[in-house]
Amino acid sequence: MKRACSKFYHLVKMTNSEQHVTIENNKYRHMKKITVLALLLISLSALAQSKYLTKAGSLDFEASVPSFEEVAAKNNSVTAILNTDNGDFAALALVKAFRFKNALMEEHFNENYAESDTYPKATFKGNISGFDISIEDTTKSIDGSLTFHGVTKEITDISITIKVVDDKILLSGNFKVLVSDFDIAIPKIVANKLSDEVSVDFNFELAKK
Structure with a gap:
């Protein structure tokens, strides 16, 4: 009888011990998941804070010739x-x-020159050299590639003014491109009224994404 009780006691003790280990393991795994999730959220938060965005930037271009009608347009979206x-x-x-x-x-412009039904978007991708968000007012240069009318051209050393105001980043600048660089043919009948050189102005007010 004593031997049976002893075995039962040891069996209960082992069972309790195993349950304790299982509980501790479950706690460990749970804490590990929470830690991984917390680190992931911190990483995502840090990533989000490094991106600034706008959907209402302005882009103006002008290809006017003196003494003729102004050839200029503005895009505010x-x-x-x-x-x-x-x-970047x-x-x-x-x-x-x-x-x-x-x-x-x-x-x-849309039908004969830009052919916007065929080429609906214009894009620019580049890098601001030495960008530093801690400097509130500075001028840097940006190099990149401009794609328009299905043609991509490299544009270098664009002067860009950078201001940091109320947690927003203001970017502005100007550069010039040639109509002929983008495979756009200007009819002879209007060639003297439209400049091959196009001046482009940009202004962006970017907020944290």
Whole structure:
């Protein structure tokens, strides 16, 4: 009888011990999952904080010739994103969102020159050299590639003004491109009214993504 009781006691003790180990293991696994999840959330948060975005950037271009009608347009719905960790920058504009003062000129631009039904987007991808978000007001340069009318051209050393105001990053600048660089043919009948050199101005107010 004593031997049976002893065996029963040891069996209960072993069972309790195994249950305790199982509970501890479950606690460990649970804590491990919580830790991994917390680290993941911190990483995602840090990643999100390094991206600044706008969907209301402005892009203006002008290809006017003196003494003739102004050839200029404005797009106020440009999407742009900046990675403050490494200075990578990208922008996208819908070609049909460019607005001209002259409706007929806008129609000709989309149908005969930009061919926006075939090439609906213009994009720019580049890098701001030496970007530092801790500097509130500075001028840097950006190199990148501009794609328009199905053609991609490298553009280098674009001067860009950078300001940090109220947790927003303001980017502005100007560069020039040639119409002929993007396989756009200008009819002879209007060749003297339209400049081959196009001046492009950009302004972006980016907020944390």
